[in-house]
Amino acid sequence: MGTTPTIFNIQRFSTHDGPGIRTTVFFKGCPLRCAWCHNPESQSYAPELLVDSSRCTGCGMCVEACPEGAIALGEDGRARLDRDRCRACGECVDLCAQGCREVAGEPAAEPRELVEQLLRDRSFFERSGGGVTLSGGECLAQDEGYLAELCSRLHARGIRVAIDTCGDVPWERIERLLPDVDLWLYDIKAADDVLHRRLTGSSNMRIWDNLGHLARSGAAVRVRMPLVSPVNDDMACIDATIRLLLERVGTVPVSLLPYHAAGNGKYRRLDRVPREDFRVPADDELASIRDRFLDAGFSDVEIGG
Numbered sequence: 487m488g489t490t491p492t493i494f495n496i497q498r499f500s501t502h503d504g505p506g507i508r509t510t511v512f513f514k515g516c517p518l519r520c521a522w523c524h525n526p527e528s529q530s531y532a533p534e535l536l537v538d539s540s541r542c543t544g545c546g547m548c549v550e551a552c553p554e555g556a557i558a559l560g561e562d563g564r565a566r567l568d569r570d571r572c573r574a575c576g577e578c579v580d581l582c583a584q585g586c587r588e589v590a591g592e593p594a595a596e597p598r599e600l601v602e603q604l605l606r607d608r609s610f611f612e613r614s615g616g617g618v619t620l621s622g623g624e625c626l627a628q629d630e631g632y633l634a635e636l637c638s639r640l641h642a643r644g645i646r647v648a649i650d651t652c653g654d655v656p657w658e659r660i661e662r663l664l665p666d667v668d669l670w671l672y673d674i675k676a677a678d679d680v681l682h683r684r685l686t687g688s689s690n691m692r693i694w695d696n697l698g699h700l701a702r703s704g705a706a707v708r709v710r711m712p713l714v715s716p717v718n719d720d721m722a723c724i725d726a727t728i729r730l731l732l733e734r735v736g737t738v739p740v741s742l743l744p745y746h747a748a749g750n751g752k753y754r755r756l757d758r759v760p761r762e763d764f765r766v767p768a769d770d771e772l773a774s775i776r777d778r779f780l781d782a783g784f785s786d787v788e789i790g791g
């Protein structure tokens with residue numbers, strides 16, 4: 487089965503990651519570095535410590551407990567972390583009475599065990615037409631067979647499976663999952679490769695190639711596009727995206743996902759600086775973008791979801 491992947495969250499009763507009520511499993515690690523990513527703790531493959539210093543009372547308990555000597559009290563009396571020394575062991579987490587500290591990322595349970603855990607919500611899946619979504623980060627990035635076994639076991643128990651992917655992975659990782667995946671939520675950011683590199687740190691060539699392969703395979707695909715103002719919501723960018731979609735996959739279902747800044751606090755807890763220059767496109771802008779897709783022949787275009 488290969489290396490056990492790392493997960494950082496299992497979210498029950500999700501209604502934003504595919505149809506119906508779903509449980510979403512978030513895998514850690516991503517080949518992209520989107521400037522607006524609202525799960526910055528998902529990007530690194532390794533577990534990471536998040537620290538909310540605003541609640542720190544300077545009690546010093548974590549300083550004493552850290553086996554790596556990675557914590558010291560700063561001039562303001564609050565705990566300061568040396569990230570080069572921290573190995574995210576979690577020793578300092580439970581003893582902090584203020585709940586300042588949290589480790590993101592742990593080895594996933596064996597597929598058989600994880601399936602049993604996910605089956606607890608089976609009745610909700612059945613009543614709502616929902617199921618399980620595998621997301622991230624990029625769930626396929628660290629996959630050496632784990633996901634194939636997980637998807638196959640879920641399918642064998644009658645659970646519908648969706649995969650949320652950025653598509654920047656070798657095609658073989660997508661191809662081997664085709665028999666056991668019911669829906670591909672396929673994220674695109676921009677048609678222009680120069681812009682894509684600027685926004686995400688990576689080329690979009692493989693992403694669009696894989697989307698074409700996926701469509702030709704006959705798989706059910708819903709394209710999802712984050713709309714981040716002022717970086718990819720102008721009509722030149724939208725028109726270029728529409729043209730490339732028509733060329734590669736035709737009028738697939740589309741979800742337009744307005745940017746939100748909900749992840750900014752997590753950047754600070756990781757000692758990273760969130761972008762403050764992005765904004766949510768206005769409602770009339772979103773409506774115009776949706777109309778552009780509808781005018782081009784796309785019939786299933788939703789905002790959000």
Ligand code: SF4
Nearest residue numbers: 542543545546548582
């Ligand atoms: S244990 Fe919590 S409250 Fe105490 S110094 Fe560490 S982070 Fe601050």
Ligand code: SF4
Nearest residue numbers: 552572573575576578
């Ligand atoms: S997670 Fe472990 S290594 Fe990191 S600061 Fe806490 S105790 Fe130290």
Ligand code: SF4
Nearest residue numbers: 516518520523623652
């Ligand atoms: S593809 Fe998704 S998880 Fe990866 S960096 Fe971009 S927004 Fe974050």
